[in-house]
Amino acid sequence: MSIxxxxxxxAQTSGFYMLLDDWRQIVMIxxxxxxxxxxxxxxxxxxxxxxxxxxxxxxxxxxxxxxxPELWDSYIAGEITLTHIIHEGGLLDILYIGVKSGLYPSLxxxxxxxxxxxxxxxxxxxxxxxxxxAQLGIFAAFLMAIGIFGxxxxxxxxxxxxxxxxxxxxxxxxxxxxxxxxxPIAIAAYSYMALIPLIQPPxxxxxxxxxxxxxxxxxxxxxxxxxxxxxxxxxxxFVCLLLPSVAPLLGCLMLGNLFKECGLTDRLSDTAQNAxxxxxxIFLSTSVGATAVYxxxxxxxxxxxxxxxxxxxxxATVGGLLLGKLMCKLSGGKIxxxxxxxxxxAVPMAARVSQLEGARANxxxxxxxxxxxxxxxxVIGSAVAAGFLLAVFGG
Amino acid sequence: MTFLDACLYSVTGLxxxxxxxxxxxxxxxxxxxxxxxxxSRKKAxxxxxxxxxxxxxxxxxxxxQQTGPWAPGAAxxxxxxxxxxxxxxxxxxxxxxELKAPLNELRxxxxxxxxxx
Numbered sequence: 001m002s003i004x005x006x007x008x009x010x011a012q013t014s015g016f017y018m019l020l021d022d023w024r025q026i027v028m029i030x031x032x033x034x035x036x037x038x039x040x041x042x043x044x045x046x047x048x049x050x051x052x053x054x055x056x057x058x059x060x061x062x063x064x065x066x067x068x069p070e071l072w073d074s075y076i077a078g079e080i081t082l083t084h085i086i087h088e089g090g091l092l093d094i095l096y097i098g099v100k101s102g103l104y105p106s107l108x109x110x111x112x113x114x115x116x117x118x119x120x121x122x123x124x125x126x127x128x129x130x131x132x133x134a135q136l137g138i139f140a141a142f143l144m145a146i147g148i149f150g151x152x153x154x155x156x157x158x159x160x161x162x163x164x165x166x167x168x169x170x171x172x173x174x175x176x177x178x179x180x181x182x183x184p185i186a187i188a189a190y191s192y193m194a195l196i197p198l199i200q201p202p203x204x205x206x207x208x209x210x211x212x213x214x215x216x217x218x219x220x221x222x223x224x225x226x227x228x229x230x231x232x233x234x235x236x237x238f239v240c241l242l243l244p245s246v247a248p249l250l251g252c253l254m255l256g257n258l259f260k261e262c263g264l265t266d267r268l269s270d271t272a273q274n275a276x277x278x279x280x281x282i283f284l285s286t287s288v289g290a291t292a293v294y295x296x297x298x299x300x301x302x303x304x305x306x307x308x309x310x311x312x313x314x315x316a317t318v319g320g321l322l323l324g325k326l327m328c329k330l331s332g333g334k335i336x337x338x339x340x341x342x343x344x345x346a347v348p349m350a351a352r353v354s355q356l357e358g359a360r361a362n363x364x365x366x367x368x369x370x371x372x373x374x375x376x377x378x379v380i381g382s383a384v385a386a387g388f389l390l391a392v393f394g395g
Numbered sequence: 396m397t398f399l400d401a402c403l404y405s406v407t408g409l410x411x412x413x414x415x416x417x418x419x420x421x422x423x424x425x426x427x428x429x430x431x432x433x434x435s436r437k438k439a440x441x442x443x444x445x446x447x448x449x450x451x452x453x454x455x456x457x458x459x460q461q462t463g464p465w466a467p468g469a470a471x472x473x474x475x476x477x478x479x480x481x482x483x484x485x486x487x488x489x490x491x492x493e494l495k496a497p498l499n500e501l502r503x504x505x506x507x508x509x510x511x512x
Contacts, residue, residue, distance in 0.1 A: 122423055122427070125419075125420040125423040125424055125427075128417070128420045129413075129416065131416060132409075132413045132415075132416040132417070135409065135412045136409065138408070139405035139406075139409050140405075142401065142405055142408075143398070143401050143402060143405050146396060146398060146401040147401065152396075153396045153404075156401070224430055227426055227427065230426060231423070234422055234426065238415075238418060238419065238422060239415055239419070242414075242415055242418070243411070243415065377416065380415075380416065380419070381412050381415075384412050384415045384416070385408060385411075385412050388407075388408045388411045388412065
């Protein structure tokens with residue numbers, strides 16, 4: 001064999017040569033670089049977006065063989081087992097097992113629980129209603145996905161959950177209902193969460209009057225330690241009995257919160273909210289990004305999902321605000337309707353937006369703690385909605 | 396799935412979410428009410444803390460009855476009028492801090508709430 005032959009074969013097996021097979025691979029590499037730019041420079045949810053973008057980059061580099069969607073298709077069809085995937089698959093296939101089993105989103109929820117203070121919610125339980133109203137976005141997007149874009153019910157449910165503004169919940173539900181759409185849905189969910197300060201304020205100003213935005217709310221009552229400890233236990237029992245399908249997510253959220261509140265497991269709480277959360281975030285983000293294989297991602301459906309995701313966020317904001325206005329009227333002007341928009345999970349970004357808009361209308365207005373109630377209620381609400389959708393469309 | 400079916404699922408889903416969260420709201424309210432009731436009973440029946448006997452209510456004042464040995468550095472009794480022991484402890488700590496003197500070097504005879512007519 002001559003040197004030229006060797007060089008020729010080497011060139012043919014190189015990624016550069018294989019790139020020419022399909023122009024869409026180049027588009028995906030550029031798209032991954034764009035997402036990396038958004039995460040690194042514009043700081044759009046960098047903790048997740050950088051991992052997702054890098055996973056997307058790795059999976060679309062020809063010849064890398066790090067993720068094999070066809071293996072997962074065979075697994076879903078029941079033709080092969082996980083053992084087969086471990087033997088035949090690449091690194092990202094193995095990491096993806098945690099997504100497919102629902103492990104990563106649940107562990108992330110444990111960390112979220114360990115970082116969440118349910119005190120504002122316990123101090124003002126009516127916040128839960130706002131958290132429920134903001135789930136309107138999920139069902140509005142679900143309806144539009146079926147009625148306008150003609151998606152199948154399971155895919156429409158996964159698209160709708162973007163409106164819950166909760167990344168782990170969206171990934172958890174989509175990995176079970178529509179794994180082929182995991183990448184666009186996760187990217188849409190995290191991108192819009194990062195864009196909440198741009199998405200919500202125009203809707204907030206459109207729906208509320210200046211007088212309503214200026215309303216100052218009374219200070220929240222103090223909440224006892226005992227109540228904070230009992231809350232995660234009671235929520236787990238009642239909600240998981242009501243909707244058993246939501247148990248992995250909600251159970252982990254509440255376990256993490258119990259670690260934080262009981263005061264006896266500081267080490268576990270610290271691990272859940274730091275080390276464990278960081279490790280799982282790395283695995284989750286890269287493996288979700290890896291599902292963005294060019295021939296599945298570059299489709300008109302991805303664009304539809306991006307559009308529907310934005311609609312879901314807008315409807316979620318509207319739902320929370322409308323109920324906030326109603327509660328404002330019923331309470332004789334004691335509730336500032338702006339806190340309703342915080343019902344779209346996205347903790348604590350949405351609550352911060354409520355605070356900023358309230359302070360813009362009345363500089364002496366401090367809505368942050370009031371908005372944290374609906375904000376954490378939104379986390380529970382979106383988990384319940386996901387549990388409902390899984391119970392109905394999960395097969 | 397038809398659009399009508401999707402509408403029905405959406406309404407049902409939203410109702411389920413509301414039901415679950417309203418249920419939670421009721422549970423929190425009950426939990427709070429029980430907690431407040433227990434707290435009010437606790438306040439009504441004073442209990443011993445840290446080995447010091449619980450103060451007895453005599454009309455509008457608390458009197459600490461010392462039965463055991465004094466704590467090291469203690470300086471006798473303090474009479475409390477319309478002031479609960481917790482507030483009294485905070486007031487004594489504030490006075491000590493303001494005077495820049497150790498609390499065990501100060502002698503408090505009584506603490507009375509001043510009322511405006």
